[in-house]
Structures are given as C-alpha cells and as structure tokens.
Amino acid sequence: EVQLVQSGAVMKKPGESLMISCKASGYKFTSYYINWVRQMPGKGLEWLGAIAPFDSSNTYNPSFRGHVSVSVDRSVSTAFLQWRSLKVSDSALYYCARRPVSGARMAMDVWGKGTTVSVSS
Amino acid sequence: EVVLTQSPGTLSLSPGERATLSCRASQPLNSDFLAWYQQKPGQAPRLLLFGASFRAIGVPDRFSGGGSGTEFSLTISWLEPEDFALYYCQQYGDSPFTFGPGTKLEI
Numbered sequence: 001e002v003q004l005v006q007s008g009a010v011m012k013k014p015g016e017s018l019m020i021s022c023k024a025s026g027y028k029f030t031s032y033y034i035n036w037v038r039q040m041p042g043k044g045l046e047w048l049g050a051i052a053p054f055d056s057s058n059t060y061n062p063s064f065r066g067h068v069s070v071s072v073d074r075s076v077s078t079a080f081l082q083w084r085s086l087k088v089s090d091s092a093l094y095y096c097a098r099r100p101v102s103g104a105r106m107a108m109d110v111w112g113k114g115t116t117v118s119v120s121s
Numbered sequence: 122e123v124v125l126t127q128s129p130g131t132l133s134l135s136p137g138e139r140a141t142l143s144c145r146a147s148q149p150l151n152s153d154f155l156a157w158y159q160q161k162p163g164q165a166p167r168l169l170l171f172g173a174s175f176r177a178i179g180v181p182d183r184f185s186g187g188g189s190g191t192e193f194s195l196t197i198s199w200l201e202p203e204d205f206a207l208y209y210c211q212q213y214g215d216s217p218f219t220f221g222p223g224t225k226l227e228i
Contacts, residue, residue, distance in 0.1 A: 035218075037166075044209065044220055044221075044222050044223050045158075045160075045166065045209055045211075045220040045223075046220065047211075047217055047218040047219065047220065050218075059216050060217075061216075061217035061218075062122075062217060063217070095165055095166070097165075097166075099213070104153065104154075105153045105154070105171055105172035105175065106171055106172075107154075107156035107168055107171040107172075107177075107211065107213055108156070108158075108166075108168060108211075108213075109168045109171075109177055109178075111165040111166055111167070111168075112165065113165055114165055
C-alpha cells in the first residue's frame with residue numbers, strides 16, 4: 001500500500017526549532033517529489049515547497065523561503081520539514097504529498113494525514 | 122504568483138442535483154497543470170482531477186472537469202451524500218504552486 005506517514009503532533013514555544021517527518025512506503029521514493037502544504041486553523045491550503053528525493057533539489061514558495069527548509073534521507077525514504085525558529089503564526093496542520101517526477105500532468109495524488117504544530121508561549 | 126479565485130464560496134444543493142464549481146486564474150494556465158481536490162472535515166485533501174479533466178484513480182465518473190486559459194470548472198453530475206465537502210482547485214504549472222480559497226458544498 002502506498003502511504004505517507006507523518007510524525008505526530010507537537011507543541012513548541014516561540015523561538016524553538018522543529019523538524020517534522022514524512023515517511024514514504026509502498027513506492028519508489030526517488031520517483032516522486034515530496035511537497036509540503038500548510039493549513040492554518042479553519043483556513044485553506046498553502047504550498048510551502050517541494051523536494052526531489054533523487055537529488056535533494058528543492059523549491060520554495062517565496063512567502064516561506066528562509067523560514068522553513070525541506071530535506072530528505074533516502075536511506076529511510078523520509079522527507080523532513082524544518083524550522084530553526086518557530087513563531088506563534090506557524091501553528092497549523094502540515095501535510096506532505098507526493099507528485100511524480102515524470103508524468104508531468106499528474107498532481108499530488110497521495111497525502112499524509114498531517115502533523116499538527118502548535119506554537120505557544 | 123498565479124492567484125486562483127473560486128466561486129461560489131458556498132454552494133447549497135441537495136442529493137441528486139448537479140453541482141458546478143468554478144475556478145478562475147489571474148493569468149492563463151496550461152490546463153495540464155490544474156487540479157481539483159476534495160477535503161472533508163478532519164481529513165487530508167483527496168485528489169479528484171488532474172490536468173483539468175483527468176480523474177484520479179478511484180474517483181467516480183460523476184466527477185468531471187474542464188476549461189482552459191483562465192476559466193476552469195468541476196462538475197458533479199448528481200450529488201451523493203458523501204460529496205458534501207470542501208473543494209479546492211490548484212495550479213501546479215508555475216512556482217509557487219497555488220490553491221484557490223475553496224468552495225464549500227453543503228446540503
């Protein structure tokens with residue numbers, strides 16, 4: 001079964017660092033981009049950025065560049081989203097989702113269940 | 122950045138009726154890179170259509186999509202109770218990829 005399993009909910013304080021994960025299974029990890037999408041409470045979807053596991057190249061939404069970073073560990077088929085210094089406004093539900101590297105027309109067809117990040121002093 | 126606008130914001134219909142949801146882009150899109158997602162409360166988004174008109178695996182054929190340029194649509198030909206949800210369009214041809222604000226389909 002194709003799955004993206006995300007790490008559990010976390011509570012942090014402003015200024016702290018955080019890394020959340022997205023573990024892929026059931027498919028060839030390097031054949032799909034991993035995208036990260038934010039959903040603030042009661043709001044819509046925002047694309048943060050993506051990474052290509054085959055070469056770790058990445059692209060970011062300018063609105064989030066410099067505040068978050070994406071990475072992968074191919075040895076464990078896992079992608080990561082990281083913050084060096086969290087803000088209260090980072091409180092949201094974060095999804096990872098895959099999109100094929102080839103088959104250009106295909107969109108984000110498999111999503112993780114999401115990781116809730118709560119930032120409060 | 123491509124801005125997507127969805128209308129209506131809320132659509133109130135009954136099971137068995139036909140629903141048409143619209144998505145307008147701030148600039149012409151390559152229709153190969155327009156998708157529609159469904160999201161139910163407490164769940165992750167689910168891909169319905171990609172390339173404007175291609176159904177994802179497992180999506181019933183009552184869901185169809187079309188359009189080109191700056192105007193796209195999602196049609197649900199007859200509504201089932203499980204179709205009442207939030208629907209988002211997304212363009213993934215130009216970075217940053219962007220989503221519309223969503224249309225809530227309610228009974």
